[in-house]
Amino acid sequence: MEIKIEDIVRNAAPDLQVVTIEANVTNHPTTPKLKEEFLALGEEIKRRYTMPDINKRPAIAATRAAYKALGKEPNRYRPSSEALCRRIVKGMELYFISDLVDLINVVSVASGYSIGGFDADKIAGDTLSLGAGREGEDFEAIGRGQLNIACMPVYRDEVGGVGTPTSDNERTKLSDDTRRLLMCINVYGEEMPVDDTVALATRLLEEYCSATDIKVTTYR
Template sequence: MRNIDITISDEILAACPHFHFSAILCNVKNSPHNEELWKEIDAFSADFRTKHKMEDIGKRKAIAATRQAYKNLGKDPSRYRPSAEALCRRIIKDINLYQIDTLVDLINLVSLKTGYSIGGFDADKTKGNLILGVGKADEKFEAIGRGLLNIEGLPVYRDEIGGIGTPTSDEERTKITAETTRLLMIINGYSGEEGLQEAADYSVELLEKFAGANEIKLCRS
């Protein structure tokens, strides 16, 4: 299995000095739907809805830190919401979550539970190593299901070809599909290192249980 090195740029560290990440690279078997996984998602959603109000979401530690990172980089987090925040808001509004496929649904569950915005990529579609930098004006980025996204001022992972992921959305070129057999999952801790190990452990547990993950490689910054 090809290793993928991930570097954090100086411009990210200057704006987000507490940033850390956990990355998981593994072999997987995707499926269109997993009923047992969705029972967990539905149970979590119902419980979350009874315990939280809309105004609570932005106060969750990981979400608040991601929003602050956007502000530090000059981006409006209420216009370009981090994905974890968008998912939580959807639950509070009692709008059904999209059912995509087992890998994406699983990543969404981790994001909901932890508040981390998580990048999920088909590792075989990435080219070379990754660097986390800041989006530039007019930089082309085809967001999954959203079309062209203005990523100027957003944190963005780039490979040798271009951008593949931001906390708001990932890119069409490297997205997870039914044919994905190698997954790269990056948990972004703009709130710091605390909680990342637990999130990674939970992710691995779900990946092994629902996607038959093996040859798992973990790295952290």
């Protein structure tokens, strides 16, 4: 899979790096050990941040700045990393979906980066372009129905949008049947060092999803 970053996004976010991780995986309901790891991270986040601190985390602040530069209001359409951290700091119960989904959430909360997780076999073509959403563009967000992605960074395949920093699309979402993962780590501004983020993601993939043939690529 290749990522092409369009000029409109490059101009709005000149420091953007997209790091992709591709791997063969197995997926299952969230294992107790991963739940424990996620819950422990949640307690650490609650100790480190108050609610006003969350959108000042460097990675989250940079993602919000990209939204604003493209013309999107980030307080109405929060990046997923921000939304997850807010949920944790509010003391709301974490939800668990599957090992693949939840390990991506662990990496996102730990690093501050919004991360797309896609079933690579459901992506049409071998290239994703990262551009800006258009008015009225169809996008069925996971668990949310139609999402207004106008002026939002959006990955598109040959069919249409598959992911934004706010939500991924139902069409290419991860499921129990996913065998090939594409993870897109959106580094609009660095917080956790990229190498450390990749190392964390790789460890979790190998430990919980028996990942093999792991390929890491960075796009700027």
